[in-house]
Amino acid sequence: MPSAPNNSWGNPLSLRVIGHNAGTSMDGVDLVHVHFTQDSPTSPLNMQLLRYWEYPMPQKAKRRVMRLIKENKTTPEEMAIVNIQLGEVIADAINAFGENQGFDVQKEVDIIAGQGQTIWHLPLPELFEGDQTRAHLDMAEIAVIAANTGVTSLGDFRVSDMALGRQGCPLFAALDSLLLNHPTLNRAVQNIGGIANFSILPKGNVEGCYDFDTGPGNVFIDAAVRYFTNGEQEYDKDGTMGAKGKVDQAIVDEVLAGPYFVHDIPKTTGRETFGDRMAEDICDKMLAAGATPEDCVATITRITAQSLADAYERWGPKDGVHEIYMGGGGSYNPNIRNYLKQRMPKTRITYVDEIGIPVGAKEALGFALLGCECFVGRPMIVPRKTECDNPGVVGQIQPGRNMHRIRQHVAGFWGEFPEEDIRCTTKMNLLPSLCQ
Numbered sequence: 001m002p003s004a005p006n007n008s009w010g011n012p013l014s015l016r017v018i019g020h021n022a023g024t025s026m027d028g029v030d031l032v033h034v035h036f037t038q039d040s041p042t043s044p045l046n047m048q049l050l051r052y053w054e055y056p057m058p059q060k061a062k063r064r065v066m067r068l069i070k071e072n073k074t075t076p077e078e079m080a081i082v083n084i085q086l087g088e089v090i091a092d093a094i095n096a097f098g099e100n101q102g103f104d105v106q107k108e109v110d111i112i113a114g115q116g117q118t119i120w121h122l123p124l125p126e127l128f129e130g131d132q133t134r135a136h137l138d139m140a141e142i143a144v145i146a147a148n149t150g151v152t153s154l155g156d157f158r159v160s161d162m163a164l165g166r167q168g169c170p171l172f173a174a175l176d177s178l179l180l181n182h183p184t185l186n187r188a189v190q191n192i193g194g195i196a197n198f199s200i201l202p203k204g205n206v207e208g209c210y211d212f213d214t215g216p217g218n219v220f221i222d223a224a225v226r227y228f229t230n231g232e233q234e235y236d237k238d239g240t241m242g243a244k245g246k247v248d249q250a251i252v253d254e255v256l257a258g259p260y261f262v263h264d265i266p267k268t269t270g271r272e273t274f275g276d277r278m279a280e281d282i283c284d285k286m287l288a289a290g291a292t293p294e295d296c297v298a299t300i301t302r303i304t305a306q307s308l309a310d311a312y313e314r315w316g317p318k319d320g321v322h323e324i325y326m327g328g329g330g331s332y333n334p335n336i337r338n339y340l341k342q343r344m345p346k347t348r349i350t351y352v353d354e355i356g357i358p359v360g361a362k363e364a365l366g367f368a369l370l371g372c373e374c375f376v377g378r379p380m381i382v383p384r385k386t387e388c389d390n391p392g393v394v395g396q397i398q399p400g401r402n403m404h405r406i407r408q409h410v411a412g413f414w415g416e417f418p419e420e421d422i423r424c425t426t427k428m429n430l431l432p433s434l435c436q
Contacts, residue, residue: 009040009041009042009413009414009415009416009417010040010041010411010412010413010414010415010416010417011409011412011413011415012037012038012039012040012413013036013037013038013039013376013409013410013413014035014036014037014409015035015036015037015110015111015372015375015376015406015409015410016033016034016035016036016050016108016109016110017033017034017035017036017109017110017111017112017113017368017371017372018031018032018033018034018094018097018105018109018111018112018113018151018368019031019032019034019113019114019364019365019366019367019368019369019371020032020090020093020094020112020113020114020115020364020367021114021115021363021364021366021367022057022086022089022090022114022115022116022117022140023193023194023328023363024118024193024194024195024217024218024219024270024271025193025194025217025218025219025222025235025329026057026062026065026066026117026194027056027057027234027235027329028054028055028056028057029054029055029057029089029090029093030052030054030360030361030363030364031051031052031053031054031055031093031094031097031364032049032050032051032052032361032364032365032368033049033050033051033052033097033101033103033108033109034047034048034049034050034365034368034369034372035047035048035050036048036368036369036372038413041413041414041417041422044427044428044429045178045372045425045427045428045429046428046429046431047365047369047428047429047430047431048430048431048432048433048434049356049357049361049365049433049434049435050433050434050435051097051101051103051434051435052358052360052361052364052435053097053100053101054360055092055093055096055097057089058089061085061086061089064082064085065082065086065117065119065139066276068082068119069119069120069271069272069275070271070275070276070277072272079139082119082139083139083140083141084141084144086116086117086139086140086141087116087139087140087141087142087143087144087145087148088144088148089140090114090116090140090144090145091144091145091147091148091149092148094112094145094149094151095148095149105149105150105151106149106150106151106401106402109149109151110151110152110402110406110409111151111152111153111154111371111372111375111406112145112146112149112151112152112153112154112371112400113153113154113155113157113367113368113370113371113372113374113395114140114154114155114364114367114371115138115140115155115157115158115367116138116139116140116141116142116155117138117139117140118136118137118138118158118270118271119137119138119139120135120136120137120270120272121136121137121158121168121169121268121269121270121271121272122134122135122136122272123136123162123167123168123169123267123268123269124167124260124263124267124268124269127259127260127263127273128272134162134167135162136158136159136162136168137159138155138156138158138159140155142154142155142156142396142398143398145398146398146399146400147400149400150400150401150402151400151401151402152375152397152398152399152400152402152403152406153397153398153400154370154371154374154375154395154396154397154398155395155396155398156395156396157171157367157370157374157394157395158171160392160393160394160395160396161394164388164390164392164394165387165388165390166266166382166386166387166388167266167267167268167386167387168268169197169213169268169270170191170197170199170211170212170213170268171211171366171370172189172191172199172211172362172363172366173199173209173210173211173381173383174209174369174380174381174383174424174425175362175365175366175369176189176199176201176209176211177199177201177206177207177208177209177381178206178369178381178425178426178427178428179355179357179428179430180201180325180355181201181203181204181205181206181209182201182203182204182323183203183204184203184204185203185322185323186200186201186202186203186316186317186319186320186321186322186323187201187203187321187322187323187324187325188200188201188312188316188321188323188324188325189201189324189325189327189352189362190308190324190325190326190327190328190331191217191326191327191328191331191362191363192217192218192304192308192326192327192328192329192330192331192333192336193217193218193328193329193330193363194216194217194218194219194222194270194271195213195215195216195217195219195268195269195270195274196213196214196215196216196217196304196307196308196328196330197211197212197213197214197217197268198211198212198214198308198311198312198324199211199383200315200316200317200321202317203317206381206426206427207381207384207426208384209381209383209384210265210266210383210384210385210386211383212265212266212267212268212311212315212385213267213268213269214307214308214311215260215261215269215274215303215304215307216274216279216303216304216307217304217328217330218235218304218328218329218330218333219271219274219275219276219279220274220278220279220282220300220303220304221235221236221242221297221300221301221304221330221333222234222235222236223275223276223279223280224279224280224282224283224293224296224297224300225241225297226276227276227279227280227283228241228283228293228296228297235329236297236301236333238332238333238334239301239333239334239335239336241293241294241297241298242294242297242298242300242301242333242335243298243334243335244294244298245291245292245293245294245295245296245297245298245299246291246294246295246298247295247298247299247302248286248291248295248299249302251282251285251286251299252299252302252303252306255282255303256303256306256307256310260273260274261307261310265315265385266385266386266387279300282296282299282300283296283300286299298335301333301335301336302335302339304330304336305335305336305339305340306339306343308336308340309339309340309343309344312344320346320347321344321347322346322347322348323347323348323349323350324340324344324347324348324349324350325350325351325352325354325355326349326350326351326352326359327351327352327357327359327360327361327362327363328359328360328362328363329359329360331351331359332359337349355430356430356432356433356435357433358435370394370395371395373393373424373425374393374394374395374397375397375406375410376410376413377393377410377414377422378393378422378423378424378425379391379392379393379394379422379423379424380394380424380425381424381425381426382424391424
């Protein structure tokens with residue numbers, strides 16, 4: 001808890017936040033309950049993870065969204081309905097989180113923050129045909145979340161970042177750097193969700209971080225497994241199917257010569273580029289040449305693994321990456337992990353749970369931090385190697401029944417602190433996790 005009030009400015013900060021994330025894989029909703037405290041505007045921010053849980057994505061909603069993205073055909077009617085339905089899914093997930101973990105959402109949560117479900121992500125219009133412009137769309141109406149939980153809710157972080165001249169993704173370099181920047185070691189924080197990305201954390205430089213998407217993570221692998229099991233299996237558990245197959249390196253090289261992989265950073269991507277249809281086309285091509293389903297999954301898994309290793313070599317620090325902290329469901333796939341160890345033998349590869357963060361929790365934790373900083377009114381660290389280095393507060397706020405109380409609390413934290421002196425957070429303490 002915060003210590004005594006700082007008489008120079010206002011009162012200590014205390015915000016309890018639920019962060020949520022529905023990733024590209026659409027397996028479910030990751031939820032964290034986090035307590036942020038800070039003695040004064042010039043003190044380090046403290047973060048303590050209280051609880052973590054995963055809520056399975058309802059299959060009806062998943063099938064509808066997957067079809068919408070895969071076919072890229074819809075109507076204004078369907079878009080309006082899906083936005084409300086996904087808001088209800090997130091609200092149900094949050095209320096179930098409280099019930100499952102034994103806490104009162106309305107009494108023990110100050111704000112809720114997350115992204116909903118990404119429907120369309122178009123950061124590099126030059127890679128698409130037609131008259132395209134940079135755009136992003138998440139769906140999960142925050143008005144529904146606030147109404148159904150009673151708690152002030154935040155969203156639209158990615159489109160807010162895009163409006164400032166950047167790409168809206170991956171969006172977590174600031175969190176990663178605050179958690180893991182080291183004075184003498186170059187580190188990376190790698191997430192393998194539906195899309196794979198990593199943050200590079202140059203030694204001794206908290207504000208020198210940068211991040212980007214390397215390409216498909218689980219999205220191709222999951223699509224191939226669904227294809228060969230007629231939807232009965234959603235992913236390659238423990239990499240079993242891929243381990244039984246033989247990699248077709250010619251196919252891997254052909255895919256990795258594609259426009260996204262050769263494009264320079266900054267770059268981000270999504271299902272619009274690496275969707276189920278592309279994965280199925282790769283499988284069909286291989287099957288026609290005599291490959292087995294296992295060969296197809298092995299080859300598609302190698303595309304993810306090799307794209308990661310190639311990206312470290314091309315865009316990592318010149319003196320190499322000393323340590324990699326892995327997160328996301330794909331980090332459990334031994335076919336990816338073992339390939340990285342083979343390509344990067346001098347790099348220590350471990351999991352983010354080494355510092356007390358569950359492997360599946362990091363992106364939800366990132367949205368919790370984004371929500372805290374948005375509501376407090378601070379910009380986040382702007383990653384290097386982006387198109388625009390203008391800082392800005394990102395996110396949009398939908399008041400809940402508790403809005404007046406928490407607005408008063410934040411105003412009391414700032415006191416008479418000069419607005420022109422407000423800077424991004426560059427020091428954060430990770431307090432011991434209370435997660436079981």
